[in-house]
Amino acid sequence: MPSNAPIPTARSCTLASRASKLAQVQTNIVRDALQSSFPDLTFATSFMSTAGDKNQSQALYLLGGKSLWTKELEVALKENVVDMLVHSLKDCPTVLPDGCEIGAVLEREDPVDCLVVRDGGEWKSLAEMSDGSVVGTSSVRRVAQLRRLYPGLVFLDVRGNLNTRLAKLDAPDGPYAALILAKAGLVRLGLGHRCTADLNAPILYHAVSQGALAVEIRSDDAEAKKLCEALTHWETQWKCYAERACLRVLEGGCSVPVGVESALKVKAEGPRGGVLKLTGCVTSLDGGRHVEHTVEKEVQSLEEAEEVGAGLARVLMGTGAQAILDEITKDRERRAGENKSEAEVEAIENTMQGARQTQA
Numbered sequence: 303m304p305s306n307a308p309i310p311t312a313r314s315c316t317l318a319s320r321a322s323k324l325a326q327v328q329t330n331i332v333r334d335a336l337q338s339s340f341p342d343l344t345f346a347t348s349f350m351s352t353a354g355d356k357n358q359s360q361a362l363y364l365l366g367g368k369s370l371w372t373k374e375l376e377v378a379l380k381e382n383v384v385d386m387l388v389h390s391l392k393d394c395p396t397v398l399p400d401g402c403e404i405g406a407v408l409e410r411e412d413p414v415d416c417l418v419v420r421d422g423g424e425w426k427s428l429a430e431m432s433d434g435s436v437v438g439t440s441s442v443r444r445v446a447q448l449r450r451l452y453p454g455l456v457f458l459d460v461r462g463n464l465n466t467r468l469a470k471l472d473a474p475d476g477p478y479a480a481l482i483l484a485k486a487g488l489v490r491l492g493l494g495h496r497c498t499a500d501l502n503a504p505i506l507y508h509a510v511s512q513g514a515l516a517v518e519i520r521s522d523d524a525e526a527k528k529l530c531e532a533l534t535h536w537e538t539q540w541k542c543y544a545e546r547a548c549l550r551v552l553e554g555g556c557s558v559p560v561g562v563e564s565a566l567k568v569k570a571e572g573p574r575g576g577v578l579k580l581t582g583c584v585t586s587l588d589g590g591r592h593v594e595h596t597v598e599k600e601v602q603s604l605e606e607a608e609e610v611g612a613g614l615a616r617v618l619m620g621t622g623a624q625a626i627l628d629e630i631t632k633d634r635e636r637r638a639g640e641n642k643s644e645a646e647v648e649a650i651e652n653t654m655q656g657a658r659q660t661q662a
C-alpha cells in the first residue's frame with residue numbers, strides 16, 4: 303500500500319550490498335535510479351565482504367542451500383549503519399527477519415538461465431554436447447531439471463562469484479566445458495556476449511524471482527519506504543511475489559529444486575490488474591521425478607497474485623512434490639551426519655543458524 307509519508311527533503315541514504323562486482327553493479331543501478339527520482343537527496347554506497355564470501359569451499363548443498371551472504375548486512379541495516387540493502391530478489395528468503403522488509407522491486411531483466419561455453423569452445427547447445435561433458439553449476443534446481451533431459455552430462459559444483467566462475471570455466475586445465483548461469487547477472491556485468499544459448503522453459507524453469515533486484519529496508523523507516531515506492535515496477539513485483547508465495551508453501555525450511563515461469567497480461571485500461579499465468583515445477587535431485595503445473599487467473603491485487611502462487615504450490619504438493627521434498631530433506635539430514643567430525647557438523651550448523659535460504 304502506498305504510504306502517506308511526505309517525501310523526505312533532507313536525508314542522506316546509504317545503500318549497501320556485498321562487495322562482489324555484480325552486487326556493486328546492482329547497487330549502483332538502484333543508487334542511480336534513486337538519485338534521478340530524487341535529485342535533491344544524497345545517496346551513498348557501502349560494500350561489505352560477508353561470511354559467505356569467505357566460506358566458498360563448502361558445498362552449497364551441505365549448507366542446506368542457505369544463503370550466507372546477507373546476515374552481516376542485515377545487522378548493519380538494523381543498527382542504522384546503512385539504510386537500504388540491495389539484493390537479487392532470488393537470494394532473499396521468502397520470510398524476512400522481524401524488523402526488515404522489501405521496500406522496492408525493480409523491473410526484471412530477462413529471468414532466463416543460459417548456457418555459457420568455455421571461451422573458444424565449439425558447443426552451441428546442451429543437446430549437442432558429448433556424453434561425459436562437465437557442466438558447472440551449484441544449483442540443485444538446474445542440476446535436477448537438466449539431468450532429467452541430458453542424463454549423459456556430468457554436473458559439477460562450481461563456486462565463487464560470477465567472475466570467479468567464468469575464470470574457472472576458461473582455465474585451460476579446468477574441468478568445465480560449460481556453465482549454467484542466470485542471464486541477468488551476465489548482462490548486468492556487461493558480459494551478455496558470453497551467453498551461448500538461452501535455456502527457456504520447458505527445458506529449464508528459472509529460479510523464483512530470478513532477474514529482479516530488491517531493496518530491503520527497516521520496516522519502521524517510513525521515509526525509505528516512500529523512496530522505494532518510486533522504484534517499484536508493479537508488474538515485476540506481482541509476478542515475483544506470486545513466485546515467492548509458491549516457494550514459501552513448498553519449502554519446509556530447506557532449499558528446494560523449484561523452477562517457475564510467469565507472465566502477466568496487463569489490462570489496457572482501468573486499475574492495475576491482468577491475467578497471471580504461473581507455471582511451477584519440482585524435480586527430484588536425480589531428475590527421475592518431475593511434477594509441473596500451470597495456473598492462469600485474472601488478478602486485481604498483489605495479494606491475489608500471491609494467492610495464485612500459493613494455490614499453485616498446494617496443487618504441486620498434492621501431485622507428488624511433497625514426496626520429492628520429503629526425500630530431499632531426509633537425504634540432506636543423512637549427508638550432514640555422514641563422515642563428519644563433531645566440529646565440522648557444528649561449524650555447518652552454526653553457519654546455517656540464522657542463515658537464509660537461497661535460490662541459485
Ligand SMILES: NCc1[nH]cc(CCC(=O)O)c1CC(=O)O
Nearest residue numbers: 390483484486487512513514662
Ligand atoms: N545464485 C547466485 C545469484 N544470485 C543472483 C544471480 C544473478 C542475477 C539474478 O538472478 O537476479 C546469481 C548468479 C547466477 O545464478 O547465475
